[in-house]
Amino acid sequence: MDELKGRGAKTWRKSMILPEHQDAINAWYASQEDVNKPILTSDRVAEINQAIQLLHYKQSLVKISYYHERRIVDVSGRIYQVDSLQQHIVLSKDTFEKVCISLRSITDIIEV
Known part of the structure; x- marks a missing residue:
């Protein structure tokens, strides 16, 4: 009995939630990190294309940020x-x- 008293609410927290509710809570936490796809101007697209061509020619080490599955x-x-x-x-x-x-x-895209 002393074991339960020392841990308080932590002992009962997970056992009182239905698995379906736990899945919904986990999905909600995961969706909080979602981002919308950035809208780039035509000038920015041209800059990125020019940088890609130059860095491909130079064979430089690059860092590319891209949008994939609601994340950057x-x-x-x-x-x-x-x-x-x-x-x-x-x-x-x-x-x-x-x-x-x-x-x-x-x-x-940036040169590293």
Whole structure:
């Protein structure tokens, strides 16, 4: 009996919530981190495209921020391939892993 007294409400918190309610609470907490896709001006899109071409030519290490599944994701590596027809780039990470990113989802690119 002394064990329960020492922990108070913590003992009963999880056991008093239905699993369906717990799933709804977890989904609500996860949705609080959602962001809307940023709207880029045509000038900013042109700057990003120019930076992609220059950094691909220089084979510099870059950090790309892009919109994916209601989040802004940052990834670093070297631009391996630019496919204008398919509208995507392939980034080669330091672990030799390749990441395919849609040109339309890129929100920022900087040289590291």
